[in-house]
Amino acid sequence: MHFTAVFARISLLCCLLFLVSCGEQEDYPKLAFEEVAIIPEPKSIEAVEAQFIWPAELSYFADSFAEEVTPFMESYFGLNSSFTVQRASNSDAAQLKIISDNTLEDEHYKLQIDNEKINIYAKDVAGAFYGLQSLRQLLPAAFEADQVLDYEQFALPGLSIEDGPVFQHRGMHLDVSRHFFEVDAVKRYLDVMAMLKMNRFHWHLTDDQGWRIEIKKYPKLTEHGGYRSETLIGHYNDQPQKFDGKRYGGFYTQEQIKEVVAYAQSLSIEVIPEIEMPGHAQAAISAYPELGCTGESIDVATKWGVFEDIFCPTPETFEFLFGVLDEVIALFPGEYIHIGGDEAPKARWKSSEFCQELIREQNLKDEHELQSFFVSEIAGYLNSKGKKLLGWDEILEGGLDPTATVMSWRGVEGGIAAAKSGNGVIMSPTSHAYFDYYQDDSEDQPLAIGGFLPLEKVYSFDPIPSELNSKQAQLILGAQGNVWTEYMTSEKKMQYMAYPRTMAMAEVVWSGAKEDSEQSYPDFLRRLKPLLNRLDVMDRSYYNPLQKITSEINKEDNLRISLNGPLPDQKIQYRWSNEQAWIDYTEPIMVERSAILEARFEGQADADLVNFRQDFTLHKGINATIKLDKKPHPAYNSGGVAALNNGVYGSKNRHGDKEWLGFWGDDLRVDIRFETPVKLNSLKLGFYHAPGQWIYAPTKSQIRATLADGRAYNTTAMIKKDSLSNVANEVFGMPEEMITRIRIDIPNYGIIPEGKQGAGNKAWTFLDEIVMQ
Ligand code: ACM
Numbered sequence: 001m002h003f004t005a006v007f008a009r010i011s012l013l014c015c016l017l018f019l020v021s022c023g024e025q026e027d028y029p030k031l032a033f034e035e036v037a038i039i040p041e042p043k044s045i046e047a048v049e050a051q052f053i054w055p056a057e058l059s060y061f062a063d064s065f066a067e068e069v070t071p072f073m074e075s076y077f078g079l080n081s082s083f084t085v086q087r088a089s090n091s092d093a094a095q096l097k098i099i100s101d102n103t104l105e106d107e108h109y110k111l112q113i114d115n116e117k118i119n120i121y122a123k124d125v126a127g128a129f130y131g132l133q134s135l136r137q138l139l140p141a142a143f144e145a146d147q148v149l150d151y152e153q154f155a156l157p158g159l160s161i162e163d164g165p166v167f168q169h170r171g172m173h174l175d176v177s178r179h180f181f182e183v184d185a186v187k188r189y190l191d192v193m194a195m196l197k198m199n200r201f202h203w204h205l206t207d208d209q210g211w212r213i214e215i216k217k218y219p220k221l222t223e224h225g226g227y228r229s230e231t232l233i234g235h236y237n238d239q240p241q242k243f244d245g246k247r248y249g250g251f252y253t254q255e256q257i258k259e260v261v262a263y264a265q266s267l268s269i270e271v272i273p274e275i276e277m278p279g280h281a282q283a284a285i286s287a288y289p290e291l292g293c294t295g296e297s298i299d300v301a302t303k304w305g306v307f308e309d310i311f312c313p314t315p316e317t318f319e320f321l322f323g324v325l326d327e328v329i330a331l332f333p334g335e336y337i338h339i340g341g342d343e344a345p346k347a348r349w350k351s352s353e354f355c356q357e358l359i360r361e362q363n364l365k366d367e368h369e370l371q372s373f374f375v376s377e378i379a380g381y382l383n384s385k386g387k388k389l390l391g392w393d394e395i396l397e398g399g400l401d402p403t404a405t406v407m408s409w410r411g412v413e414g415g416i417a418a419a420k421s422g423n424g425v426i427m428s429p430t431s432h433a434y435f436d437y438y439q440d441d442s443e444d445q446p447l448a449i450g451g452f453l454p455l456e457k458v459y460s461f462d463p464i465p466s467e468l469n470s471k472q473a474q475l476i477l478g479a480q481g482n483v484w485t486e487y488m489t490s491e492k493k494m495q496y497m498a499y500p501r502t503m504a505m506a507e508v509v510w511s512g513a514k515e516d517s518e519q520s521y522p523d524f525l526r527r528l529k530p531l532l533n534r535l536d537v538m539d540r541s542y543y544n545p546l547q548k549i550t551s552e553i554n555k556e557d558n559l560r561i562s563l564n565g566p567l568p569d570q571k572i573q574y575r576w577s578n579e580q581a582w583i584d585y586t587e588p589i590m591v592e593r594s595a596i597l598e599a600r601f602e603g604q605a606d607a608d609l610v611n612f613r614q615d616f617t618l619h620k621g622i623n624a625t626i627k628l629d630k631k632p633h634p635a636y637n638s639g640g641v642a643a644l645n646n647g648v649y650g651s652k653n654r655h656g657d658k659e660w661l662g663f664w665g666d667d668l669r670v671d672i673r674f675e676t677p678v679k680l681n682s683l684k685l686g687f688y689h690a691p692g693q694w695i696y697a698p699t700k701s702q703i704r705a706t707l708a709d710g711r712a713y714n715t716t717a718m719i720k721k722d723s724l725s726n727v728a729n730e731v732f733g734m735p736e737e738m739i740t741r742i743r744i745d746i747p748n749y750g751i752i753p754e755g756k757q758g759a760g761n762k763a764w765t766f767l768d769e770i771v772m773q
Contacts, residue, residue: 047159107127192499211251213251237690272338291320405424416467420468434481450690461513633764636660
């Protein structure tokens with residue numbers, strides 16, 4: 001007999017139990033109920049007054065799931081040579097039982113631990129597997145590797161878990177074209193997904209920089225298209241761009257693809273292959289130039305971006321693509337084939353006589369409708385083979401095929417439109433799901449594409465936009481994190497970018513969006529801590545948010561900065577530059593000088609580790625009131641207008657931190673007012689300039705200052721761009737008279753010119769601190 005009770009009531013008892021067992025017995029790990037930390041968070045978890053002693057040899061019985069779960073049971077629970085598992089011949093003899101229960105929903109499970117046994121109930125293999133994954137996260141982290149342990153048993157607390165996923169698509173994506181990852185690296189990626197109960201692996205297999213899947217009918221796709229002559233080094237925005245001069249590439253044979261698909265299946269993961277079309281096809285066209293509209297020979301791309309050579313929609317191209325898809329379909333048993341569809345510039349189609357004739361013949365309006373025609377042809381083919389088409393949200397342009405499922409990446413708007421027209425949707429917006437963006441705003445982060453997506457923001461994601469009614473909301477099948485690997489030159493770096501943001505996404509898609517994510521985030525971090533220990537044992541690299549001190553600058557009377565650690569009760573110390581003594585942080589620090597503030601956690605193992613660094617530049621504009629005539633874009637407004645005069649510059653390497661404000665396509669007017677007139681020598685503006693990300697410094701800005709005696713002072717400056725920096729600064733001379741008000745007009749750069757990334761779209765303006773001296 002045992003009773004269940006809520007955690008708060010039982011925890012005291014558990015502690016007592018813990019102390020007693022500590023005193024009486026030899027030392028071995030004992031997990032207390034309050035230490036239970038499972039990601040993604042289970043639906044319900046209750047304490048049971050019991051303790052299960054896991055023996056050196058554990059017997060298990062797996063009911064009707066035996067065939068599917070035995071490999072995981074034996075490879076995982078028996079990996080550690082100090083502990084083994086034995087399959088019992090019948091249920092009664094087993095300590096761990098996996099029991100078939102048809103009353104449960106798909107993928108759901110129950111996990112019960114008492115003094116004598118561990119029971120997992122599930123209807124299907126996936127549910128049984130997920131029960132085992134929750135159990136896994138209760139075991140010592142040492143179980144993640146074959147280590148010799150100095151204990152022969154350990155204790156688990158009694159508990160009862162009932163659990164199941166909110167979303168059916170719980171995905172992670174991996175780009176293996178920009179950088180190639182061997183089969184074992186892909187398996188390691190799948191292992192972590194499985195631990196987190198993620199069930200869809202989106203394998204981005206083809207792109208401009210390399211074709212990575214063997215197609216027997218078209219061998220040149222990998223023989224030629226699998227390799228590029230060299231690779232861009234440094235950032236795309238660096239001028240001049242630099243290359244490494246080294247041939248790079250690789251591909252998976254069909255046997256290797258089958259091996260990965262089977263491995264994924266053993267982890268209850270479905271693999272969704274992505275074969276990009278009609279854009280991002282330069283590697284394929286390089287192998288078979290007749291697939292492009294010009295027929296000219298081109299190289300496999302050696303740098304990142306969007307390229308104009310796309311598949312030409314000729315009968316020969318469709319025959320080729322159907323041939324490729326036939327082999328892809330045979331390799332991937334899942335329901336979806338992803339056909340890309342994103343970022344397909346129409347320049348080649350516009351100048352192709354064939355395409356123009358096809359547009360007339362099919363009564364299409366323009367090249368966008370031609371893309372829609374292209375996607376429909378492919379959708380029809382896939383449907384005829386029993387597969388569903390999945391594509392990026394550009395497949396909406398020119399009309400969406402009714403059978404297609406949309407992956408919304410340029411925000412959630414594409415997903416909203418698709419759901420409203422009755423199509424299935426997977427959410428993967430840049431704002432919350434692009435793990436190639438920076439995750440930390442400090443300067444020492446490894447080079448990334450740009451942007452800023454901290455862990456907490458991933459954790460706060462709600463895949464269901466409020467614009468949808470409940471019926472439309474059901475079409476949101478789930479969400480996924482995307483790992484684009486332009487800047488991930490090694491598996492370690494790829495893991496560093498993927499983890500722990502993958503863990504936050506796993507929680508979003510399994511447990512659903514949090515009602516108040518700010519409030520529940522500290523508990524997520526608490527649960528993350530032991531999971532990161534697990535990654536250590538697994539020898540995975542990751543970014544550690546638990547070492548991050550965050551700050552907030554408040555400007556009400558004086559400039560003050562408050563510091564926060566990620567977990568409660570972490571003591572912080574700080575010092576100003578050049579001062580040796582660390583001071584205990586107890587309240588917001590007044591900023592009274594231009595200097596660097598450093599902070600660290602008290603008593604951390606690495607005494608030299610500085611967890612926070614902030615450079616302040618004080619100036620006469622700090623107390624001014626600034627107003628803008630346009631709101632910054634919501635994705636680039638985390639610091640708000642206060643960021644323009646808080647004494648802190650934005651990063652020179654990324655535009656996504658809270659010090660940069662971003663405006664898309666708008667001219668901007670800044671109005672600065674001084675309560676008491678000030679005398680200024682100069683006013684400095686800073687703009688981000690990163691054409692690869694569609695961000696352009698304006699070509700000029702205009703200032704009109706109102707002097708205290710009512711006269712006006714006007715000046716205009718052309719903005720000069722230093723080709724070595726991403727930041728364009730301009731210093732305006734000021735009249736050295738008392739000023740009450742300044743108006744700054746900042747015209748947007750305009751439409752991005754031909755030949756540049758994003759040509760034809762509006763440019764972004766990014767504005768930094770306005771320094772008034
Ligand atoms: C994408 O990021 N181009 C889908």
